[in-house]
Structures are given as C-alpha cells and as structure tokens.
Amino acid sequence: MxxxxxxxxxxxxxxxxxxxxxxxxxxxxxxxxxxxxxxxxxxxxxxxxxxxxxxxxxxxxxxxxxxxxxxxxxxxxxxxxxxxxxxxxxxxxAPKDAVERELLLATIATDVSNRTSLLDILGRAGASIIDVDPGAVTVMLAGTPASCDEFERALEDYSSVELHRTGRLAVPRLGQELTNPERGPR
Amino acid sequence: MQLTGAQALIKSLEQQGVDTVFGLPGGAILPVYDPLLDSSIRHILVRHEQGAGHMAEGYALATGRPGVAMVTSGPGSTNIVTPIANAHMDSTPLVVVTGQVATSSLGLDAFQECDITGITMGVTKHNFLVRTAHDIPRAVAAAFHLATTGRPGPVLIDLPKDVAQSTMEWWYPAGPDEYDLPGYHPLIDLDEADVERAVALMAAAERPVLYVGGGTLKSRATAELRAFAERTRIPVVTTLMARGAFPHSHELNLGMPGMHGLYAAVTAMQRSDLLITLGARFDDRVTGRTAAFAPGARVIHVDIDRAELGKIRQADVAIQGDVGTVLRAFEAAGAMPARLDTWWSEIRSWQAAYPLTYEDEPTEGPLRPQHVIESLAANAPEGTIVASGVGQHQMWTAQFWPFEEPNSWINSGGAGTMGFGVPAAIGAKVGRPDRTVWCIDGDGCFQMTAQELVTARSEGIPVKVAILNNSHLGMVRQWQEMFYDERYSEVYLSPDLPDYVQWAEAMGCVGLRATTPKEMSDVIDEANAINDVPVVIDFRVDATEKVFPMVPAGASNDDILVHPSQRKETR
Structure with a gap:
C-alpha cells in the first residue's frame, strides 16, 4: 500500500x-x-x-x-x-469590488471507515460528488477562493487526496465602475 | 491579379515606399529573393546578418524612416536578434522579414528551423508568423504601422517558405482599420487638466531643467523644443539618445547628463526643483543611484509610452502623449517659470569651473582621443552624420562632437551593442548619401563587425571610419584601473594585430594611420578628400586616457568625478 x-x-x-x-x-x-x-x-x-x-x-x-x-x-x-x-x-x-469564484476538484481515496465523515465535510462545504468508484470519490466545489481554501484544509485529514483548482475568475460587483472602461475594441 | 506570396511581400514593401532592404539570402527566404530582381527596391547584400540589422537601424536613425532587413531562417534569424534587441531598447523603427521553414515542418525541428517569433517576443514591439499568402499584405502594412507609430520599435515578420511559394489574389489594406489590430491605439488624447497642472508647476519653479530624451527626436519635436526653451529660457540637457535634439552651440544647452555627462548638466539636474522630462526614461546611466537622483526636484514626465510613467521615478505630473503635441500645449498655455537669473548664474559658474577638458598630447604621440574627435569635427562639413560603437570612444564622441541638428548622431544607447558603429554608419550613408558619414569606433568594436566594409566597398557606400586604437577594451580597462586596483583582466588587444591599414586595404578601402598630431591632421585631410571609397584611419591613441567626468556605477550623481586636472580646487 x-x-x-x-x-x-x-x-x-x-x-x-x-x-x-x-x-x-x-x-x-x-x-x-x-x-x-x-x-x-x-x-x-x-x-x-x-x-x-x-x-x-x-x-x-x-x-x-x-x-x-x-x-x-x-x-x-x-x-x-x-x-x-x-x-x-x-x-x-480590486478584490473588494469583485465577485470571485473558483472551481475545485478533488479525488479522495475512501473506504468504509472514512466515508461518513467525508460526507459530513462535503455537506458543510456545499461540495458535491461528481464521480464514484469502490475506492474513491471525486468531489467538486464551486465557491469563493476562501471557501475553496477552507475546504482544502478540511481535506487535509484524508490520506490520499488529488486536488485541482482552476484559479479564480472574477467580475466586478454590479454597480461598480471599472477602472478602464474607455478602452476596448473600436 | 494572382501573385505568389513572395511577389506579394515585395509588392507590399514597395507599397510602403521602401527603397532599400539590407539582407542576406538563404534557403527559407529564397523564394522572396527572386521577385526582388524585378523590383525597384535596392538590396544591400551584407556579409553577416547582424550587419543587415544595424544597417537598417543606421538608415532609420539617419532618415527617420523605418529600416528594413531581410534574412533567412534559423541562424540567419538568430544572427539578427542583437540588432532587433538594440532597436527595441532605443525605440528605432525597424521591419525585419525572416524566412521560415514550411508550415508543414513547423515544430518538427526541420533544417534551419528556429522559433524566431518566440525568441524575439521580448525584444520586438510585435511579431507575426504569417500562415497564408493572403495575409502577407496585411502583415506588412500592420508591421510598418506598428514600427512607426506610438513608441516606435522593431517588428518582425516570419514568413514560411510554402507561404511565399503559394499564390494569392493581390489586395492591399486601405488603412489601419484593415490591419486587424483591435488592441493597438497609438493616438492619445491629451488631458488638458494635466497640461494645466504642469504649467502651474513650471510657474512655481526656480531651478527648472528640460530633461530631453530620445523620444523628442522620435516625435520630431526639435523645433517645438527650441521655441519653448528660447521663450522660457529653461536650461536644456540632452541625453545620449537626444544629442542633436537641441543645438550643441546654443547658449541654453548644458550638454549631456549622466554617468559621463558634463558637470554642469549633471549638477543642474541634481539641484533642480523641476525636471521637465520630455521623452526620456530615467535610465540608470542618467540617474546614478536612483534614490539620490535630483532629490529636490518635482517631475513633469511626458512620454508616449504609458508604462514609462512612474516606472523608475514617480512623476508629480505624468502626461502620456507625443512630446511635440505636449510642447505645443505648454506653449498655448503660456507656461513660464519665475525669473531664472540666479539659477543661470549658478549654472554658469559650474560651466566655468568644470568644462570638458583633456591634456595636450606629446608631439611624438600617442594621440589624445578627444583631440582626434575635435579635429575630425573641425574638418567635417556641415550636416555630417556620426555613428559610433560602444565604449570610451562613444562617450568621448557624445561629449566632444558638436551635434547641431537632429538625426546626426547614431549610436547604441540602451543596449550598448559593441560593433554597432560600422554597419550603422553604412546604413546611415545609404539613407543620406548627400551627407558625410563618419564612424568613430574603438579597436574592440571595429573587430566585431568590420567585415561589413566589404559590403560598403562593393555597394559603393563611401563611409569614413576613425578607429581610436588604444589597443584595449578601453572602457573595461578604465573600470579595472579605477575600481579593480589596476588588475587588468582580458582587456589587452594589441595595437597592430590585426594591422588595421592592411585589413582596410584588403577590404577595398583606403587605409591610413596616424600616431602624431601632425600625422593626424594630414590623414584627416586625406580622408576628407576621398569620396568614392570607404576610408579607415587607424589613430594610435593613449591607452591610459579615461572618460571624465564620471559617476561611478551605483554612486550618487553628487559624487561625480571631474577630470583629474580640475580636482584640486574642488575636493
């Protein structure tokens, strides 16, 4: 093993x-x-x-x-x-003016002993299971970068985790003025 | 009309008004060299691709028009990377066409394949890999547009062989709207509020300096500069890149600032309360230690490149714009400093105390390099263009040659490319055949690119080359003498290996030599009388002569070292 x-x-x-x-x-x-x-x-x-x-x-x-x-x-x-x-x-x-989101995918080795606690973490984080086989699950979380950080920390207790993050996307909060709205394709 | 890609390329260059291409053919660019035979474009066949690039630079700097070079793929293209990088540092408009292997071979390590667009990404303003013959006219038109507008620079077009061989229906883009450059907007609207704030700073200034950089020449704003300076009587310093932007003999001219700048120019900037910065970029060779540079000065910074504003020195008023346009706006707003009498009397006292100087040479020689330059200048016809390599001879030329008009000084500033001088002088002479062109070179530089004198002779380009032969890599030697306890490491070159006179003769040039002041004036007269072939003069100069003033690297400009003969009374 x-x-x-x-x-x-x-x-x-x-x-x-x-x-x-x-x-x-x-x-x-x-x-x-x-x-x-x-x-x-x-x-x-x-x-x-x-x-x-x-x-x-x-x-x-x-x-x-x-x-x-x-x-x-x-x-x-x-x-x-x-x-x-x-x-x-x-x-x-600027971060304060942005709505930021990031996608996290993680494949976690599971067995009978840890399945319940994992489900608990997924429930609290709002993550979902997108793939399963007898020895592992792949889960997904779309959320703020901070919630992805938190979820990642929660997964630290699991022995085998393969983790992928997309890096964040961001759009300005509605009603925010953009710094350089004048430039663009003409 | 059906044309091959190769024909379309040549026709596109003709559409752009190109009269000269500097180049050297090879496998991948071969198809393009065929229609060149039927073109009005003059091709100058160089002996090394680096020569083609520097010639194109010299042509561009002397004429103000973009220089064009054409080489083959692989080593042909890598050999021209140095000139491209040099042009990028000095914002010289250049269009370089490189051959490339066929599109079907791209990425397969084919013979003479090289990712030249990848290699030159960081040293071009932009580059293109053209994938269809139909795109050739657009790529050429866009390349010239990019090279010459906004902050000028080099643009590379990589042309695969099969694209040059395939056919297309001839068309040519009518204007920038058809160049497919949605992210390029070189025209900038001037912000009137910025102009007003600058004018207010000028009104409050008591010790202003016009800090004039190469951007002023690129903007062709020398007439505006002169009018503005003469009305306001603000002292002018012209950087290495801007020599000639303001007449050397003008009473308001303080000369060159920086590491080897004139004492009055350096000190006026240090004591200034307002630097009016026109197309200059606070290069480390001008500022010395940045934190100690012009500590009491507010800064108005005018540059067409937004990224230069605040890059090194935070500006109190940053104006993105063309220098000429901004100077006209300053004039329209009636910008005027307070009375400058006190300021000028301080400056005059520095000029009187620390003029440029050197000691007389012994009658039997060796010559003083500064004396050679002054003698060349005194005997040169009006409008002479001067090119140089990089090192001591370049600094002495920048200091001692009286540059009176724009585009008369051709040198490698930002990149400091040794070997620039000979090919750049040849390119300048091609662009301005009506002018006398001197290359003032060092012996180290000359050995890097001298073979282009073969090109000059065979193409009938009668440049004149003055080698200030001190048998050393002189600037490195100077640093080793001053900062490395006279431990001379790998700087000795020998005065007569090679024999420069014989070498010049072997290349079809006239070779002359001078060791004494008497011989010097004789050979200068002799060289000036020759106008059909290139002339090379081997001037034997004193190897121990050093460039002064000097601000040691990393030191504050307050710690400027003047010529030893001037030191007693100061410190």
Whole structure:
C-alpha cells in the first residue's frame, strides 16, 4: 500500500495584497506566451491564471490573472500589459469590488471507515460528488477562493487526496465602475 | 491579379515606399529573393546578418524612416536578434522579414528551423508568423504601422517558405482599420487638466531643467523644443539618445547628463526643483543611484509610452502623449517659470569651473582621443552624420562632437551593442548619401563587425571610419584601473594585430594611420578628400586616457568625478 506524503505546510492561496486583472486578448497563437513572458521578464508575480474564450469567443479570449500587487506597482503591470499588441482591454478589479469564484476538484481515496465523515465535510462545504468508484470519490466545489481554501484544509485529514483548482475568475460587483472602461475594441 | 506570396511581400514593401532592404539570402527566404530582381527596391547584400540589422537601424536613425532587413531562417534569424534587441531598447523603427521553414515542418525541428517569433517576443514591439499568402499584405502594412507609430520599435515578420511559394489574389489594406489590430491605439488624447497642472508647476519653479530624451527626436519635436526653451529660457540637457535634439552651440544647452555627462548638466539636474522630462526614461546611466537622483526636484514626465510613467521615478505630473503635441500645449498655455537669473548664474559658474577638458598630447604621440574627435569635427562639413560603437570612444564622441541638428548622431544607447558603429554608419550613408558619414569606433568594436566594409566597398557606400586604437577594451580597462586596483583582466588587444591599414586595404578601402598630431591632421585631410571609397584611419591613441567626468556605477550623481586636472580646487 502506498504511504501518502504527509502534508508539509499551511495552505495559503490568497496573496497578501492580490489584485485581479481581467484581460481581453485576441484569440491568436502565442498570446498566452506573450503575457507569461512579460510577467516573467519583468518580475511580476502571478498567483493564478485562467484562460478561456470570452463572450466574443470567435475573436477574443479572456485571461483572468491574479497578481501580487506587492511584486510591482499595478500601474506598471497594466502599462506593460497594455503595450502587448494582442491585448485588447484590461480591467483592473480590486478584490473588494469583485465577485470571485473558483472551481475545485478533488479525488479522495475512501473506504468504509472514512466515508461518513467525508460526507459530513462535503455537506458543510456545499461540495458535491461528481464521480464514484469502490475506492474513491471525486468531489467538486464551486465557491469563493476562501471557501475553496477552507475546504482544502478540511481535506487535509484524508490520506490520499488529488486536488485541482482552476484559479479564480472574477467580475466586478454590479454597480461598480471599472477602472478602464474607455478602452476596448473600436 | 494572382501573385505568389513572395511577389506579394515585395509588392507590399514597395507599397510602403521602401527603397532599400539590407539582407542576406538563404534557403527559407529564397523564394522572396527572386521577385526582388524585378523590383525597384535596392538590396544591400551584407556579409553577416547582424550587419543587415544595424544597417537598417543606421538608415532609420539617419532618415527617420523605418529600416528594413531581410534574412533567412534559423541562424540567419538568430544572427539578427542583437540588432532587433538594440532597436527595441532605443525605440528605432525597424521591419525585419525572416524566412521560415514550411508550415508543414513547423515544430518538427526541420533544417534551419528556429522559433524566431518566440525568441524575439521580448525584444520586438510585435511579431507575426504569417500562415497564408493572403495575409502577407496585411502583415506588412500592420508591421510598418506598428514600427512607426506610438513608441516606435522593431517588428518582425516570419514568413514560411510554402507561404511565399503559394499564390494569392493581390489586395492591399486601405488603412489601419484593415490591419486587424483591435488592441493597438497609438493616438492619445491629451488631458488638458494635466497640461494645466504642469504649467502651474513650471510657474512655481526656480531651478527648472528640460530633461530631453530620445523620444523628442522620435516625435520630431526639435523645433517645438527650441521655441519653448528660447521663450522660457529653461536650461536644456540632452541625453545620449537626444544629442542633436537641441543645438550643441546654443547658449541654453548644458550638454549631456549622466554617468559621463558634463558637470554642469549633471549638477543642474541634481539641484533642480523641476525636471521637465520630455521623452526620456530615467535610465540608470542618467540617474546614478536612483534614490539620490535630483532629490529636490518635482517631475513633469511626458512620454508616449504609458508604462514609462512612474516606472523608475514617480512623476508629480505624468502626461502620456507625443512630446511635440505636449510642447505645443505648454506653449498655448503660456507656461513660464519665475525669473531664472540666479539659477543661470549658478549654472554658469559650474560651466566655468568644470568644462570638458583633456591634456595636450606629446608631439611624438600617442594621440589624445578627444583631440582626434575635435579635429575630425573641425574638418567635417556641415550636416555630417556620426555613428559610433560602444565604449570610451562613444562617450568621448557624445561629449566632444558638436551635434547641431537632429538625426546626426547614431549610436547604441540602451543596449550598448559593441560593433554597432560600422554597419550603422553604412546604413546611415545609404539613407543620406548627400551627407558625410563618419564612424568613430574603438579597436574592440571595429573587430566585431568590420567585415561589413566589404559590403560598403562593393555597394559603393563611401563611409569614413576613425578607429581610436588604444589597443584595449578601453572602457573595461578604465573600470579595472579605477575600481579593480589596476588588475587588468582580458582587456589587452594589441595595437597592430590585426594591422588595421592592411585589413582596410584588403577590404577595398583606403587605409591610413596616424600616431602624431601632425600625422593626424594630414590623414584627416586625406580622408576628407576621398569620396568614392570607404576610408579607415587607424589613430594610435593613449591607452591610459579615461572618460571624465564620471559617476561611478551605483554612486550618487553628487559624487561625480571631474577630470583629474580640475580636482584640486574642488575636493
């Protein structure tokens, strides 16, 4: 039987001073490399990054980047990003003005002894079971980054957990003004 | 009209008004070299792709028009990365076309395949991999648009061989709306409130300085600058990249600031209460230790690139905009500082106490490099263009050559690319055949790219090259003397290996040599009389001569070291 590695530290996914950049980009090859390269080159730290086609999905994709605003001034990050020709629009969303959600998937080894307690945790977190076999379950939680952190901590007691998180997506709270609403495709 | 992709590329370059392409053919770019035979475009066949890139830069800097280079895939493309990076640092408009392996071979490690768009992502303003012949006109038009608008820079077009060979129905985009650049908006509306705040700062200033950078030249705003400076009488410093943006001989000109800047220019910035920053970027070679730079100064920062505002130094008023447009707005608003008499009398006292200086050489030589530069300048016709490599000779040229007009000084500023001088001078001469072009080079730099003089001779480009031969990598030697206890490590090059005169003759140039002041004036006259072939002069200069003033790396600009002969009375 495999002995799982003991959990070696604290789960800290939320940076001290994070900021969310919601970046609309042209859906062209190499765009992600341009953005990743820029951040690496200039020493801007990325906490998470999510990419998917946007509402204008034929031409544009949206990249949601959670940045460490301590690693460089936000203005500098946005100014440099804006210079990338394939970047169409940047929305800077402060955490207090954002509705943030993240998806967590975890596969947990189960047996008779731990099934009940696991169900209890899932119930409290609002997570659901999306796949089952005799030795394991895969569960899903869609929630705030903090609730995902909390759920992740609750799963620490289980010996074999394989965990995936998407990184957060964010939209401005309704009624909030965007920082740079004037830019965009013309 | 059906054209091949190769024909479409050449026709697109013609549409853009390109008259010259610097390049070297190879396998993947071969199809494009065929229609070139039928084109009005002049092709300059270089001896190394790096030469093509620097020539295109020299052409762009001398003419203000984008330079164009064309090379093959793989090593052809990697050889031109240095010029691309150099142009990126100095915001020089460049369009570089690279051949690429066929699209079916991309990603399969084919012969001479290289991910040049990946490699140059960080050193281009933008790059394209063109996947269909139909897209070629748009890529070319967009490349020129990107290279020349906003903050200029290099743009690379990677063209797979099969795309060049396939056919397309000819079309050409009518304007930027058809370039498919939804994220690129170079036109900026000036915020009047920013202008008013800047004008208010100027009205309160008692020790203002116009800190003029290369962006002022890129914006072609030298007439506006001169009008503004003359009306307000604000002192002007021009950075290494901006030499020539304001006339050297002008009474308001303090010269170059920075690590090897003039004492008065450096000190005026240090004591200033308002830096009016025009297309400059607070480079470490200008500021010295950033935290100690111009501690009492408020800052107005004008730049077309938003990311430069606040990057190094927080501005009190940051204005994103074109320097010329902003200067016209300052004029319209009647920006005017208080009386500057006291400020000017302080500045005049610094100028009087610490002018640029050097000691006379012995009559038997070796020569003082500064004396060589002054003699070349004194005998050069008006409008002479000067290119240089990187190092001591570059700094002396920036200090001692009296640049009176824009686009007359061609050097590698941000990147500091040794070997830039010879090919850049050739490119400048191609762009401005009416002008005398001198390359003032070091012996170390010359050895890096001298083979392009073969290009110059065979293409009939009569540049003049002055090698300040101190038989050393002089700037490194200077640092080792001053900061490494005179422990000279790997800086000796020998004065006569190679024999520069013989080397020049072997390349079809006239080779001359001068060791004494008498020989110096003779060979300068001789070189000036030759206008059909390139001339190379080997000036034997004193290896111990150092560039002063100097602010040691990492030191405050307050700790500027003046020439040894000026030190007693100061400290």
């Amino acid at each position: 495999n002995t799982p590695e003991p959990f070696a530290g604290e789960v800290v996914h939320s940076p001290v001073r994070h900021h969310i950049l919601s970046v609309l980009v042209e859906n062209k090859s190499g765009v992600l490399a341009r953005i990743a390269g820029l951040f690496a080159r200039r020493g801007f730290n990325i906490y998470s990054l999510a990419v998917a086609p946007s509402e204008r999905h034929a031409r544009f994709s949206r990249i949601t980047i959670v940045v460490d605003a301590e690693s460089a001034p936000l203005e500098q990050m946005m100014g440099q990003l804006d210079k990338l020709v394939n970047v169409v629009d940047i929305w800077d969303i």
